[in-house]
Amino acid sequence: MATTTPPPTSDPTSDRADDAPEPSRSATSAADHADRRTDEPSTAQEDGIPLSDLEPRQEGRVRRWVISGLLLLGLVLMAGPFVWMVLSSFKTQAEITSLVPTMLPDDPTLQNYVDLFRRLDFLQYFWNSTLIAGLVTIGNIVFTSAAGYALAKIRFRGRRVVFGIVLATLMVPTSVTLVPLYILMSKLSLLNTYAGVILPLVAGPFGVFLMRQFMLQLPDELIEAAQVDGASHLRIFSRIAMPLMAGPAAVLGIFTFLGTWNAFLWPLIVLTDQDKYTLPIALALSAIGENSTDYGLLMAGSVAIITPVVVVFLFFQRRFTESIAMTGIK
């Protein structure tokens, strides 16, 4: 497994054939596929454009190394700042602002993280963020899966209209609804409440679209067979469709969670009491305001915001690419 360039004798087409997107592919096999490891040569060949096979072996391998070297430089630019941020969060303020920059902390300290709890009401913000992102995520999984099931598997009058609405609203810019939403929330007395933040986000068109695309893969025969056995759509949806859609639902859940966890503008407008702030709002107002030069504290806070997101993403990163391919954007 150490060599990465596929042997030139292997036939790339035979490997690629089973990777070609097939609409008939079942949802479970898609999930299996998503979990397959990348570092096996055979998988690599399926995933990549097998350009190197077209050249003499040596040349192809050299090219792969050169390309990877370039990518590594890029990686330093893209991920380097994060590494440096994590390291800096363990430095003293004096070391961070010293004119002789250090990479590793000279005198590692947890003081910045202690300050996070003492000077900011960190646990409260963390809980607010978790609650809001969690409820929005659950809402989207339940509501948009239901709509996606209806659009993919129930032939009903008005189906085209509903799907048209979904497509049309996929690209509606948030800035146009911002002011009227604020006025609406004011009339409903939902300003400065969690519900005010959550309700407009609880069933987005993206989720409906994504779940519909996945639900289309469910064999019609499966649903018809269940109907012959007397099962209602509600029963088919909850007992047959959703269990098969666990993978796609997880993808949707993660997308939604990340988006809501990082949401900035809408919570900033709705939430006015400090003890209702989400983590990004609390840290932003802190960074712009009184603590703007307390770099250690801000670095520690940033690490705390990013960590849950990165952990979740690392677990599911294969499925992100898969799911975008599956929605058929091409």
Place this chain on the structure above:
Amino acid sequence: MSATTETSTRPPRRRLSNTARNTIAGWGFSLPYLLVFLVFMAGPIFAALWFSFTDFELVNLVAPFSAPWAGFDNYVQAVQDPEVRKAAWNTAVFVVVGVPLSVFAGLMAAVLIENGISRLQSVFRVGYYLPVITSIIAIAVIWRFMLNPDIGLVNRTLALVGIDGPSWLNDPSTALPSIIVMAIWRNLGQSMIIFLAGLKGVPGVLYEASRVDGATFWQRFRWITLPQLRPVTLFALVITSIGYLQVFEEPFVMTQGGPLDSTVTIAMVIYEQGFNFFHLGYASAIAYMLFLFIAVLAFVQFKVLGQDD
């Protein structure tokens, strides 16, 4: 699957008796989404249009539809407002410079990752996507520190080669370019992941055929990969344009629009007019002009790039 294919040989089910049941089920299942759409999207879109023709201020929150009618006053005022003009210019620069560079960088990253050492693919994919899934405020903390004129990494590095770096975010001539670079850095992963998905859809047969014809690496990229990626490129361009036209977070957390309005954007003016000054009618008018502009631009992009599809 073999069991289910057997059932497909059954005669078609009686459609008539099912029609009503399906209609109820279909609308019932769609209801939660439709309610959210009607109350929080369709309603507000029409309300925004109405409010944009009124002098809606904070006091009118009590009875929103009794705000005094203002005709086209808000629109006329917006077109003449120097801050709106400045913001429109900055937003245009952001889009014209930022969108092509972000999408191109994403395309390059995706193509290189697919052709690099396969064992490292997921490392690069995660690393390049990391800024996309990171809260803007964490990014601002890092970048504000990196761009700090005295102790920031950028100017320290420049000092090593004897260059006295500018005060990036405090100088009106460098503030906007700095934020655009940051936005490209933050968003290229979004395009990358779209292109990675697109690359999987390119039929291997095409590369096979080109092998028979003895095409070079570059020829294959130019004449197979790029044309095959055109629909995906369109998608990436539209998504990125819509995002950049509404750019708010980056300048808000980095400079709050300053110095001297050099980084103020249309979305920031909407926020400021609406939620700092509570000129909600005026903010609605600016938002509606942005909305129309976005719709037109998306339409044009589909027309120009989507001809063959």
